[in-house]
Amino acid sequence: MGEVIVITSGKGGVGKTTTTANIGTGLAALGNKVVLIDTDIGLRNLDVVMGLENRIVYDLVDVTQGHCRLKQALIKDKRFDGLFLLPAAQTKDKTAVSIEDMKKLCSELQEEFDYVLVDCPAGIEQGFKNAIAGAERAIIVTTPEVSAVRDADRIVGLLEANGLRGPQLIINRIRPDMVKRGDMMNIEDMLDILAIELLGVVPEDEYIVVSTNKGEPAVLDMDSRAGQAYRNISKRVTGEQVSLIDLEYEEGLVKKLKRLLGLKG
Amino acid sequence: MEPVTFKGNREGVVVQLNSNLSFEELCTKVEAKIKSADSFLGNNTEVIINSGSVVFDDGQAQKLRGLFNSMGLGIKKFIPEVNQQGGEANDMFIPEVIEDDNYLLAQGSTLMVRKNLRSGQTIFHEGTVIILGDVNPGAEVIALGHILVLGNLRGIAHAGARGDTRAVVFASRLQPTQLRIADFITRAPDGEILVPSEPEIARIKNGMVVIEKYLQK
Missing domain, CATH: 3.30.750.50 (Cell-division inhibitor MinC, N-terminal domain)
Structure with a gap:
């Protein structure tokens, strides 16, 4: 019996979809059977980030409305046999799915997969309520900005009110240089306010933009700093103890040269 | 005595x-x-x-x-008001704060909250509220009596909400978004971020909200 994990944030644009794609791929790379559900009906993205857009035939709404069987709507990933995506519908809106539908869907998927990752839409309305309905564990993504932390705090409260206790936090897009100068909130500031367990810290990395556009999750790139962070986070999701990566890390000159010359260090 | x-x-x-x-x-x-x-x-x-x-x-x-x-x-x-048998709960009694050091002990109905209040969460109570936890930005506590926060108060607190100017707001770390006592509203000065290092108490003195260190040396 697998675990249903919702990935949420309240605020938009902090990296929920990127995080879902990377943790999902990371878990699959570790040999788990994983399914990703995109619940952002009307604004679907996860398929694009995963590079699976052109394979969509049926979607989440088709499943809940009985137009197809669940198996038919699941898209198999190009890289891993154990990784599947259930895409959101693009032509409907959030009300096309009910809380009961989601509960039923999650419990069905849970039977077959080790991890069911639910990519939650921004906001706290119907879409959010649907996304958390079937979840038993929550990962909250925030960036080191006051507004994102404020929304994350609201989400922790709402999750608690819905019986989802002990959410874990991912701090995304942190810039160690700015934190050092005192221009960015540091990890302690955020943990002080949110008072929840830290699952991981992902440094700002240009490669994320490249990987998103290519539809290749960064977690598979051995040179990407963010990818390394997501690999560690994936391991922590499975319960393994992995220490935080050193954010102060600077690329050595030799390694840099090698990279410029096209040699992998 | x-x-x-x-x-x-x-x-x-x-x-x-x-x-x-x-x-x-x-x-x-x-x-x-x-x-x-x-x-x-x-x-x-x-x-x-x-x-x-x-x-x-x-x-x-x-x-x-x-x-x-x-x-x-x-x-x-x-x-405090005479205890009438079978009668409704009396109005809350708040003794003279400044004169009476026992003021925390001698009161009516008190609500104790053992959790962090997060953004969007509100508490309203017709008496004194004690919070064992933080009040985060975006959260709101409204009480007709005192508000005591054994933690960080970063949100909004309104004590003496029906106009009782004797109400106080106490916090281990008092750094509210906005502080209201009775009809008085205050906020921290713009641009300045002061992190208090010790417990403080806010109350009305001479028609102004005054914040003082709680532990007088």
Whole structure:
């Protein structure tokens, strides 16, 4: 019996979809059977980030409305046999799915997969309520900005009110240089306010933009700093103890040269 | 502490009774004290009885009224209010904060909250609220009495929300978005971020919200 994990944030644009794609791929790379559900009906993205857009035939709404069987709507990933995506519908809106539908869907998927990752839409309305309905564990993504932390705090409260206790936090897009100068909130500031367990810290990395556009999750790139962070986070999701990566890390000159010359260090 | 003391305030003469004595003892002390202060009080004065943490019942109140009447005095009211059997809960009693160090002990209905209040969460209570946890930005606590936060107060707190200017706001770390006591509203000055290093208490003094260190050295 697998675990249903919702990935949420309240605020938009902090990296929920990127995080879902990377943790999902990371878990699959570790040999788990994983399914990703995109619940952002009307604004679907996860398929694009995963590079699976052109394979969509049926979607989440088709499943809940009985137009197809669940198996038919699941898209198999190009890289891993154990990784599947259930895409959101693009032509409907959030009300096309009910809380009961989601509960039923999650419990069905849970039977077959080790991890069911639910990519939650921004906001706290119907879409959010649907996304958390079937979840038993929550990962909250925030960036080191006051507004994102404020929304994350609201989400922790709402999750608690819905019986989802002990959410874990991912701090995304942190810039160690700015934190050092005192221009960015540091990890302690955020943990002080949110008072929840830290699952991981992902440094700002240009490669994320490249990987998103290519539809290749960064977690598979051995040179990407963010990818390394997501690999560690994936391991922590499975319960393994992995220490935080050193954010102060600077690329050595030799390694840099090698990279410029096209040699992998 | 004297068994019986007289004090004057805005509302009139307050007779402060030592709550450690028994009711009978108090009655005799009151009688003696009033006799000795005969001229000072004058005739037909209506006094306020403040019995601290002791709440008199109906019978005791009647006895006291009789005692005062027999000496040409009246009783305007009791603080805390007399406990009427079967009656509704009384209005909350907030003693004079500045004069009485026992003010945290001597109150009516208190709500204790053991969790962090997060953005979007609100608490309203018709008495004093004690929060064992943080009040985060975006959260709101509204109380008709005091607000005590044993943690960080970063959100909005409104004490004495129905206009009681004696209400206070206490926090281990008092850094609210906005602080309201009765009809007074304050906020931190723009641009300045002060992180308090020790517990502080906010209250109204001379028509202004004043924040002081809680532990006076």
